[in-house]
Amino acid sequence: MAARLHQLRSKAAQASEFVAKNGCAYYKELLEKNKQYIVQPPSVEKCQELSKQLFYTRLASIPGRYESFWKEIDGLRHIWRNKKDLKVEEASIAALFGLELYAWSCVGEIVGRGFTFTGYYV
Structure with a gap:
């Protein structure tokens, strides 16, 4: 665990160094490319x-x-x-889409409760 923490710290330091060196140039380039919107x-x-x-x-x-x-x-x-003419592939895609909507709803509820499954902080 300590090795992973050290590795994470070194990668964060590298990323911070990269941003410090190239951040200003990237910012100026981004503004130059999109100056028609300013x-x-x-x-x-x-x-x-x-x-x-x-x-x-x-x-x-x-x-x-x-x-x-x-x-x-x-x-x-x-x-x-015309559900009698519905193919299995189309029905399965609709079922997967419904399942995905339900899953996103569940995830939204969990996030809304502060990432707890019961709704209470333990």
Whole structure:
């Protein structure tokens, strides 16, 4: 256990050294590549304006997402009506997808409780 801790510390030190040497250059390169997305001059007012634009753009996209949702529901209804024609592969994929959703829900509950299985800190 002590050997692993020493190994972990040395790798963390190497990573820290790498970031210290190359972090500034990476930052400058990243800003240079994406300078078309940087608003000049940076100001609080411009940030507020951009956040409002994002909010109302998302709000305006709701009708399209609503239509897409109901198309998906109609597709599921069609599959359910014609379940006799359903292949084993399609049914197994749907079952695996449902199982994955259930597993993510369980993981979310565990994380929400602070990584405890009973809900209480022991």
